[in-house]
Amino acid sequence: MVSVELAAALPVLVLLMLAGLSAIRVVDARVRCLDAAREIARAAARGDDQAVSDGRAEAPTGASVSVASSADEVRVTVAVLVHPLGPDLPAVTVRESAVAATEPTIASPSRHRRAPPPTQ
Numbered sequence: 001m002v003s004v005e006l007a008a009a010l011p012v013l014v015l016l017m018l019a020g021l022s023a024i025r026v027v028d029a030r031v032r033c034l035d036a037a038r039e040i041a042r043a044a045a046r047g048d049d050q051a052v053s054d055g056r057a058e059a060p061t062g063a064s065v066s067v068a069s070s071a072d073e074v075r076v077t078v079a080v081l082v083h084p085l086g087p088d089l090p091a092v093t094v095r096e097s098a099v100a101a102t103e104p105t106i107a108s109p110s111r112h113r114r115a116p117p118p119t120q
Contacts, residue, residue: 022084029094032060033078037098040065041076045100075099 036059043051044067056065063080079095 033096041098041100
């Protein structure tokens with residue numbers, strides 16, 4: 001009697017475990033995409049090209065990164081195709097975006113010089 005119940009319950013437990021592992025892989029990809037998008041958006045808003053390339057390296061393997069700039073904001077979208085149960089089974093597209101306000105450019109140092117003191 002116990003073996004019949006175990007035989008009926010075991011496939012259900014395996015399916016639940018696979019569903020949980022799939023969810024973890026998708027959530028992990030989503031967090032990594034969001035972190036990369038935020039990092040790239042902040043760096044692009046500052047105009048830091050080196051940090052933008054470092055942020056692209058943080059994106060998941062095989063991710064596509066798009067950066068759209070306007071006068072007052074930078075929008076970054078990171079998308080990746082995730083195969084939660086292996087490469088032969090259906091995939092899920094994970095896409096995350098981040099927006100950062102463009103920071104003002106730094107003025108040339110000559111504009112910040114103090115005026116000489118008045119002569120007496």
